[in-house]
Amino acid sequence: MLSLAIPLLVGVVVAVAATAAGPSACSNITSQLGSSKITTNELSLNYVGSTEYWNTLQDDYKPSCVVYPESAQDVSVVIQAVRAAGSRFAIKAGGHNPNTFYSSVDKGVLLDLSSMTAKFYDPDTTLATYEPGGVFGDVYEYFAKWNRTVVGARLAGVGTGLALGGGMSYLSPQYGMACDSFRELEIVLPDGQIVTASNETNTDLFFASRGGGGNAYGVVTKYTVQSRPIGEFWAGNLIYVFAQKDNVVEAIGNFIKYNTDPKAAIIGTYEKLPTPDLNLNLDEAIIMFLVYDGPDPGNAFKNFTDITALLDTTGIKTYNEVVNMPIPMSTEISAGNNMFRVGVHRAGNNSYENALDEWRNWAESNKGKYVLLSLDFQPVPKSLTDASRAQGGNAMEMPDGPWFWLNYLISTPPGMSQADYDAVQTSYRDMVKATGNAEGLPLFINDANHDQNPLQTFSAFDKLQEIKKKYDPDSFFADYTGGWSFA
Numbered sequence: 001m002l003s004l005a006i007p008l009l010v011g012v013v014v015a016v017a018a019t020a021a022g023p024s025a026c027s028n029i030t031s032q033l034g035s036s037k038i039t040t041n042e043l044s045l046n047y048v049g050s051t052e053y054w055n056t057l058q059d060d061y062k063p064s065c066v067v068y069p070e071s072a073q074d075v076s077v078v079i080q081a082v083r084a085a086g087s088r089f090a091i092k093a094g095g096h097n098p099n100t101f102y103s104s105v106d107k108g109v110l111l112d113l114s115s116m117t118a119k120f121y122d123p124d125t126t127l128a129t130y131e132p133g134g135v136f137g138d139v140y141e142y143f144a145k146w147n148r149t150v151v152g153a154r155l156a157g158v159g160t161g162l163a164l165g166g167g168m169s170y171l172s173p174q175y176g177m178a179c180d181s182f183r184e185l186e187i188v189l190p191d192g193q194i195v196t197a198s199n200e201t202n203t204d205l206f207f208a209s210r211g212g213g214g215n216a217y218g219v220v221t222k223y224t225v226q227s228r229p230i231g232e233f234w235a236g237n238l239i240y241v242f243a244q245k246d247n248v249v250e251a252i253g254n255f256i257k258y259n260t261d262p263k264a265a266i267i268g269t270y271e272k273l274p275t276p277d278l279n280l281n282l283d284e285a286i287i288m289f290l291v292y293d294g295p296d297p298g299n300a301f302k303n304f305t306d307i308t309a310l311l312d313t314t315g316i317k318t319y320n321e322v323v324n325m326p327i328p329m330s331t332e333i334s335a336g337n338n339m340f341r342v343g344v345h346r347a348g349n350n351s352y353e354n355a356l357d358e359w360r361n362w363a364e365s366n367k368g369k370y371v372l373l374s375l376d377f378q379p380v381p382k383s384l385t386d387a388s389r390a391q392g393g394n395a396m397e398m399p400d401g402p403w404f405w406l407n408y409l410i411s412t413p414p415g416m417s418q419a420d421y422d423a424v425q426t427s428y429r430d431m432v433k434a435t436g437n438a439e440g441l442p443l444f445i446n447d448a449n450h451d452q453n454p455l456q457t458f459s460a461f462d463k464l465q466e467i468k469k470k471y472d473p474d475s476f477f478a479d480y481t482g483g484w485s486f487a
Contacts, residue, residue: 022064022108025085029067029109032077037115040065050112054331055098055338056414063090063110070115072186072194072221079219080192082109088480091215093132094159096331098338099450101482102214103161108480116221121146127183128227132160132220135331140319148227149319151178154267154289156323157331164220165445166211166396168378168405170235170291170322173262175228176387179210179394186222190476194221199392208467211445212395213455213484217471226391235291235322236314242284244307245270245356249377251303253352256379256404262387263293264300268377270356272363274370290314291322336371336411339425341432342447342454343406352377355406355435362431369412369424376407378444396442397459407447408432445484455484 030038039047042062050066052059064087069075082089088108095103104110116131119142128150130139137156140149151169153162167178175181184198185206195218197206208217240248252268267289275283290301295316305314313326324330345351359375382401388394410428412421429451437443443454455461468486472478478486 021085021087025082025087025089025109026065026067028081028085029065029078032081033067033069033074037069037074038065038067050092050110050114051104052335053095053098053104054335056335057337058095058098058100058104061101061104061106063105064107066110066112068112068115072188075111075188075219075221076192076194078109078111079188079190082480083190083192083476086480090481091161091219093161094135094157096158096162097165097214098340099482102450103482105481111219113221119143121148121227126227127224129222129224130160131222135159136162137320137323140323143227144230144319146227147230149230150225150227151175151181153178154323155331156320157329160223161214161220162446163223164209164211164214166394167446168444170265171228171293172387173265173379173381173383174293174387175226176384176391177211177394177396177398180388180391181225181228182206182210182223183226184224185209185220187218187220189218190472190474204467205471207460208395208464210394212458212460212464213445213468213486216468216477216483216486218477230319231293232295233291233293233317233319233322234295234297234314235289235317235325236312237326238288238290238304238307238309238314239311240286240288240307240309242270242286245284245286246353247307248286248288248304249352249356251307252377252379253347254303255301256352256377256381256402257347259300259379259381260383261298261300262381262383264297265291265293266301266304266377266379270359270375272360272370272373272375274367274372285310287326289325334411337414337416337421338409338411339428339449340447341408341410341429341449342444342452343408343432343435344437344441344443344457345404345406346438346441347402347404351435351438358431358435359408362428366424366427369420370410371413372409372411374407374409376409378405378407380404395458395460395464398442399440403438403441405444405447406435407444450482450484453485455486 090105091111092103093113114133116133118131120129136152163178269287271285273283380401380403385398385401443457445454448454
């Protein structure tokens with residue numbers, strides 16, 4: 001009996017220690033930073049706002065405290081206090097990543113970076129600097145005063161942490177991924193040191209931070225990036241009835257394979273609702289996002305505009321209007337029990353149609369188990385991979401385009417039992433897996449599910465593992481906060 005009791009006792013002791021570690025860290029942080037930068041009151045407006053996420057299932061987790069650092073020095077204090085207490089923690093910028101504990105924590109310390117919003121533009125170098133708090137819409141609005149912008153999210157409401165996972169932009173066909181525009185990063189390491197990473201300093205850390213796992217190597221507290229000129233756009237949405245699905249997917253395929261204009265960008269989105277279709281496809285729609293950097297797209301989108309649309313919102317727009325398509329507050333409005341998965345495919349086969357058919361068959365067989373399904377086609381043209389390589393490349397070491405990523409979104413009904421939720425997520429996972437992935441191409445971290453282990457698809461995975469061990473030698477970040485697996 002004693003041999004059975006000892007493991008049980010050890011488990012209880014560990015659980016109690018973990019529960020006590022959060023309050024201990026919070027107390028230490030309060031004594032060093034002051035009470036104005038921390039809250040433990042779950043009913044306060046700050047606490048409630050900090051524990052709201054795009055995947056609303058993360059809202060259920062309650063940190064022991066929320067800390068609002070205002071500088072890299074503050075972040076360093078927090079990291080050291082968390083380490084000393086042995087507490088779990090999480091780093092939150094926009095809170096858009098749906099994976100559990102990637103930016104949420106239960107009974108630990110939540111670092112909410114929303115107070116770190118400083119921005120600066122240097123007209124002599126055209127470099128833009130911004131801190132990680134806030135969302136890209138705020139960043140775009142600030143730099144627009146100089147008719148400049150940065151490569152970032154395609155929706156205004158997405159946080160700046162997106163760039164650490166690569167970051168796909170409507171400007172990416174011209175300038176590469178968001179992380180390709182990094183020129184210098186300020187990073188608080190797992191031991192609390194504040195360092196600079198660039199092509200001249202801590203070059204390995206700089207490489208890994210460009211799309212190689214988010215805040216896995218430390219907390220990025222400042223971005224200095226190459227800004228880009230901005231002017232008028234021809235852009236908008238074309239909405240088609242689902243009867244046009246074959247025509248639209250063919251047009252998407254042709255765009256991926258043959259478009260050579262780097263100023264033209266698309267997202268092809270197929271939407272599925274849980275309502276009965278009544279044999280009229282009333283539960284389905286196709287929404288194309290067409291964006292051209294300039295007032296005249298010429299024939300870049302002719303394959304799409306030649307297909308009769310139910311609604312056409314294309315026209316001249318500012319960049320702020322572009323990133324608020326189809327309607328302002330799209331990110332905030334779409335909050336729910338959301339989860340992503342990702343696929344990657346080459347351009348020269350019928351994987352467009354195959355993935356769409358697999359997805360649609362699953363949707364028809366699982367009515368009532370979702371409130372929304374979305375399948376998004378995201379082209380990676382050669383102009384994008386060329387632009388990435390010209391700036392030194394990123395941790396994905398992206399092979400030559402064209403190829404494309406598929407984003408699979410599932411939003412499940414609120415109030416689902418855990419067993420039903422697990423079952424539908426498992427079934428959805430199996431459907432995505434059945435579509436297959438192209439060998440030699442990286443999965444897109446921004447859209448990946450935790451169990452997909454996207455880093456293992458990178459040709460630089462071994463190198464990233466070594467960098468992870470160097471900067472997190474005792475696995476503090478690996479063991480005490482959520483994130484991608486380096487195993």
